[in-house]
Amino acid sequence: MDCSDFNITVVGLGLIGGSLAMAISKKIKTKQLWGVDIDRDALDLAMASGIINKGFTDSKEPLQESDLVFVCIYPKAAVKFIRENMRHFKTGAIVTDVTGLKGLIFREISPILRDDIDFIGGHPMAGNEFQGIQFASEKIFKGADYIMTPSAKSKRANVSLLKDLLFKIGFANVVEMGPEQHDDMVAFTSHLPHIMALSLVLNPMIENTSIYTGGSFRDVTRVARINGDLWTELLLENASYVVKHLDIFLSNLQEFKKAILGNDSVSLRELFSKAQKLKEELDLNADSPGKFKKQGLSGVYQARHN
Amino acid sequence: MDCSDFNITVVGLGLIGGSLAMAISKKIKTKQLWGVDIDRDALDLAMASGIINKGFTDSKEPLQESDLVFVCIYPKAAVKFIRENMRHFKTGAIVTDVTGLKGLIFREISPILRDDIDFIGGHPMAGNEFQGIQFASEKIFKGADYIMTPSAKSKRANVSLLKDLLFKIGFANVVEMGPEQHDDMVAFTSHLPHIMALSLVLNPMIENTSIYTGGSFRDVTRVARINGDLWTELLLENASYVVKHLDIFLSNLQEFKKAILGNDSVSLRELFSKAQKLKEELDLNADSPGKFKKQGLSGVYQARHN
Numbered sequence: 001m002d003c004s005d006f007n008i009t010v011v012g013l014g015l016i017g018g019s020l021a022m023a024i025s026k027k028i029k030t031k032q033l034w035g036v037d038i039d040r041d042a043l044d045l046a047m048a049s050g051i052i053n054k055g056f057t058d059s060k061e062p063l064q065e066s067d068l069v070f071v072c073i074y075p076k077a078a079v080k081f082i083r084e085n086m087r088h089f090k091t092g093a094i095v096t097d098v099t100g101l102k103g104l105i106f107r108e109i110s111p112i113l114r115d116d117i118d119f120i121g122g123h124p125m126a127g128n129e130f131q132g133i134q135f136a137s138e139k140i141f142k143g144a145d146y147i148m149t150p151s152a153k154s155k156r157a158n159v160s161l162l163k164d165l166l167f168k169i170g171f172a173n174v175v176e177m178g179p180e181q182h183d184d185m186v187a188f189t190s191h192l193p194h195i196m197a198l199s200l201v202l203n204p205m206i207e208n209t210s211i212y213t214g215g216s217f218r219d220v221t222r223v224a225r226i227n228g229d230l231w232t233e234l235l236l237e238n239a240s241y242v243v244k245h246l247d248i249f250l251s252n253l254q255e256f257k258k259a260i261l262g263n264d265s266v267s268l269r270e271l272f273s274k275a276q277k278l279k280e281e282l283d284l285n286a287d288s289p290g291k292f293k294k295q296g297l298s299g300v301y302q303a304r305h306n
Numbered sequence: 307m308d309c310s311d312f313n314i315t316v317v318g319l320g321l322i323g324g325s326l327a328m329a330i331s332k333k334i335k336t337k338q339l340w341g342v343d344i345d346r347d348a349l350d351l352a353m354a355s356g357i358i359n360k361g362f363t364d365s366k367e368p369l370q371e372s373d374l375v376f377v378c379i380y381p382k383a384a385v386k387f388i389r390e391n392m393r394h395f396k397t398g399a400i401v402t403d404v405t406g407l408k409g410l411i412f413r414e415i416s417p418i419l420r421d422d423i424d425f426i427g428g429h430p431m432a433g434n435e436f437q438g439i440q441f442a443s444e445k446i447f448k449g450a451d452y453i454m455t456p457s458a459k460s461k462r463a464n465v466s467l468l469k470d471l472l473f474k475i476g477f478a479n480v481v482e483m484g485p486e487q488h489d490d491m492v493a494f495t496s497h498l499p500h501i502m503a504l505s506l507v508l509n510p511m512i513e514n515t516s517i518y519t520g521g522s523f524r525d526v527t528r529v530a531r532i533n534g535d536l537w538t539e540l541l542l543e544n545a546s547y548v549v550k551h552l553d554i555f556l557s558n559l560q561e562f563k564k565a566i567l568g569n570d571s572v573s574l575r576e577l578f579s580k581a582q583k584l585k586e587e588l589d590l591n592a593d594s595p596g597k598f599k600k601q602g603l604s605g606v607y608q609a610r611h612n
Contacts, residue, residue: 125520145518193522198581199558206584212451214431216499219525224585228578252505265538272534275504278512279530
């Protein structure tokens with residue numbers, strides 16, 4: 001079973017939705033590939049560049065004929081969209097999303113989900129700091145991870161069909177986990193690092209000094225350019241896990257401060273070696289440490305200042 | 307005036323010293339290029355690979371004949387070396403260092419500096435997370451910044467000679483500033499980001515979960531592998547500036563925590579937009595924002611998860 005007799009609809013042709021449509025149009029055999037967006041220009045651009053067969057501002061028509069639907073809009077909007085279109089989905093359709101919060105979607109959708117619809121939460125660990133279909137590229141998925149949060153009700157055949165499609169469009173790992181486990185993990189691996197980047201640049205020194213930065217500073221601040229609408233949702237909807245990991249981080253920083261103020265080289269070295277061990281463990285357990293190189297970081301060693 | 311009639315000695319053939327000797331041997335015309343190290347093997351490797359003319363474990367002989375000396379060892383060791391070798395330096399010699407702390411060196415060396423020696427502090431904003439001459443490469447300097455902290459006594463001719471050499475070996479910017487201004491800046495741009503990386507990985511989640519990381523997490527944790535000896539010195543010797551910037555960072559994190567706990571999207575957006583403005587200012591004022599691309603970060607957008 002594959003998608004060759006499927007109509008696929010991508011809802012929301014932004015960076016991820018546009019890239020997804022581009023990847024599917026290039027690598028997956030389907031019947032029809034449709035796009036839904038409130039922005040006519042995005043649909044026109046997608047059609048002009050041949051990544052969708054047809055674009056719709058009204059979702060009803062394409063959804064009624066779609067066997068697989070990717071909802072690629074913000075978390076709360078995705079919940080709203082799926083709820084409002086519940087009656088439009090085709091019987092037996094697979095509906096999935098790409099939002100960075102899986103608990104919210106799961107809690108909101110499960111109670112209202114039709115029995116003949118298979119909702120499988122998804123989160124591509126891919127993207128960049130840009131927005132909009134004009135930055136879309138199927139390359140952003142190459143070698144990336146995809147977290148999938150199927151429900152107990154999800155059909156295994158549907159899960160494997162979706163996995164198969166994701167591997168074909170370039171993902172290196174497709175991992176299943178629970179929605180809560182996912183939200184706990186991304187609070188630590190993504191939400192906190194973004195708060196760190198923002199908190200670092202919120203320093204008056206930037207205004208009154210010309211700063212000569214090394215690699216470590218560029219690394220941390222790269223993601224300080226964020227999409228405020230999306231990130232307000234992500235941080236507030238994932239508040240409990242974000243604050244949990246923020247508190248762990250805060251107490252670690254206090255440990256460093258205490259050691260530095262106390263001129264305590266022994267405690268400092270203990271913190272260093274504990275961190276080294278965990279970092280090594282992280283690199284070992286990492287789904288694909290090879291990515292460090294794949295992503296060309298070896299090229300970044302150049303002119304690094306550590 | 308150039309270095310063609312100079313004997314140059316590099317003290318400490320580690321990553322920086324080794325790379326410096328390699329770059330000078332390839333790109334600068336000199337009389338002799340010597341290396342000093344306590345590690346005979348490092349000297350032998352440097353000679354075998356033809357990056358120095360001769361290696362010495364005893365510094366006296368080469369220093370007496372050297373017109374330019376690069377001291378490429380840890381801050382306190384550099385102070386100790388320059389103090390103990392003060393009587394050995396050749397009259398009129400230019401002595402410089404490459405340590406990440408300029409206030410310490412300046413305070414310790416100034417009072418004991420011979421009038422016929424020109425000490426010019428230096429800090430190449432280059433390197434990588436490796437140690438030792440076996441990782442040496444002149445490429446690490448390409449496009450990097452070099453901070454120079456000449457004293458009021460420094461001869462301009464010597465400063466320009468050193469600048470000229472640094473440009474020839476690949477540095478894109480050579481900037482003069484005061485030792486204190488330098489230490490304040492690196493506390494913010496390097497020391498704090500390293501503390502952040504270490505504090506992030508000090509999280510039990512790493513031990514009991516398999517983590518699927520995106521680009522933002524890899525960025526921040528890349529530098530969590532550090533040289534404990536060096537970093538104990540850097541953080542403790544630069545304690546006041548490090549704690550100053552750590553405190554600013556801590557209070558920003560508390561602002562985020564407060565906004566998240568209070569489900570306060572208004573404050574969150576204010577923090578976002580303030581940070582965006584500063585980040586843009588930073589990128590504009592950055593000595594060479596082009597570096598972001600030069601360093602191949604555009605390649606890293608691939609499979610980014612923000």
